[in-house]
Each structure stands twice: as structure tokens, then as C-alpha cells.
Amino acid sequence: MRVVVLRLGHRPERDKRITTHVGLVARAFGSQEMILAGRDERLVEGLEDVALRWGGDFQVRSVSSWKAEARSWKEAGGRIVHLTMYGTPLSESMEEIRRSDPLMVVVGAEKVPPEIYEMADWNVGVGNQPHSEVAALAVFLDRLFLGRELEMDFGGRIEVVPSPRYKTVIERRKEDEAEG
Ligand code: SAM
Numbered sequence: 001m002r003v004v005v006l007r008l009g010h011r012p013e014r015d016k017r018i019t020t021h022v023g024l025v026a027r028a029f030g031s032q033e034m035i036l037a038g039r040d041e042r043l044v045e046g047l048e049d050v051a052l053r054w055g056g057d058f059q060v061r062s063v064s065s066w067k068a069e070a071r072s073w074k075e076a077g078g079r080i081v082h083l084t085m086y087g088t089p090l091s092e093s094m095e096e097i098r099r100s101d102p103l104m105v106v107v108g109a110e111k112v113p114p115e116i117y118e119m120a121d122w123n124v125g126v127g128n129q130p131h132s133e134v135a136a137l138a139v140f141l142d143r144l145f146l147g148r149e150l151e152m153d154f155g156g157r158i159e160v161v162p163s164p165r166y167k168t169v170i171e172r173r174k175e176d177e178a179e180g
Helices: 016-028 041-054 068-074 090-098 115-121 133-144 174-179
Strands: 003-007 032-035 059-063 079-089 103-107 124-125 158-160 169-171
Touching: 003 016, 003 059, 003 068, 016 032, 016 041, 016 133, 032 041, 041 059, 059 068, 068 103, 068 115, 079 090, 079 115, 079 133, 090 103, 090 124, 090 133, 103 133, 115 169
Parallel strands: 003 032, 003 103, 032 059, 079 103, 079 124
Antiparallel strands: 158 169
């Protein structure tokens, strides 16, 4: 299933860390792309660097018009779910959402433009308490993929060897990858 995350409302001077975390969660929890509404080259480069070292095929790109992006997504047959504390319960629409491929998941920052409520096929609440786009996205993706995303093999240059007590990491050299 193709899932892209659209991050609205990024303010480069305030949201670097939280938008980076949106990107990290998007990648680690099974989405293939984050689209950033607005520009922040360093943030994009930082996430690309993570993807390069830790594997997988996660992409990040900036767009100047989120509306144009969402419109063309829908024109191409994609569906949109907007995560908001004002939305309907996750469990009510999850089965239908799971059948909707490709899927765009929209998360906001401080405020979201009102049009997104109209453009979205679903406005979904991960509970109806205010919390965070990072938490909302993680819970949503985990429910969407039924937890299986946590077993994905990213095939990265860096890989953690799970351990009950120690930090064990394998780091392959670039040259080793080139040699196969
Ligand atoms: N007024 C916002 C709202 O509509 O959810 C809360 C702003 S919150 C700081 C930033 C983002 O976190 C929101 O745009 C939304 O994507 C996400 N978020 C926060 N709480 C959520 C919840 N209970 N369910 C779903 N998404 C939530």
C-alpha cells in the first residue's frame, strides 16, 4: 500500500524538530514519502541522510502549494485522510481507509487551513484530546498496518542488532555495498 504523509504548516524557525520527527515516524512506520508544505532544505537533507544510512526507499520533497498537491493526488484517484482532534473516531473508518490505496495522510502544526477539512475524504481523530502530530501519525500508521510495519527490513547500511541490554549496531561500509 502506498502511503504518503503531507505535513502542513511547517515554520522553519520553530518546527524543525517536530517536523523532523514527523518525517522519521512516517519512514519508520511504513510510509514511502513525506511532502513538506513549504521550504526547509536542511530539514529535507537531514531526513534524506537518515534514509540513505538506515535504508528503505523513503523520499522527502518540499512543495509550494499543498492545495495543488492534494488536488492532483485526488485527480489521480488517491484518497486523503486528515488527522485532527476534531475528527471522527479512528476505528469507525479504518477498514475503509485500509482499502484505499494510494493514501495521503495529512497532519498539521499550530493551525490548519480550513479547506483541508473539505478536501479530505476523512477527518479522523486519534482520540479527541489535543496531543501531537507525531503521536497521531504513529498511532494512525500502526493501526493502518496492524503493527506489521515494525517488522519491516530496511536493508540499511546501519542496522541495530536487537539486544536486551547492549547497544549493538552493524555499520556496513559504502564500498561493501558497491561490491554487493
Ligand atoms: N487544533 C489542532 C487539531 O486540529 O488537531 C491541534 C493542533 S496539534 C498542535 C498539531 C497537529 O497534531 C494537528 O494538526 C493534527 O494533525 C495532530 N493532532 C493533534 N491531536 C490530535 C488528535 N487527537 N487526533 C488526530 N490528530 C491530532
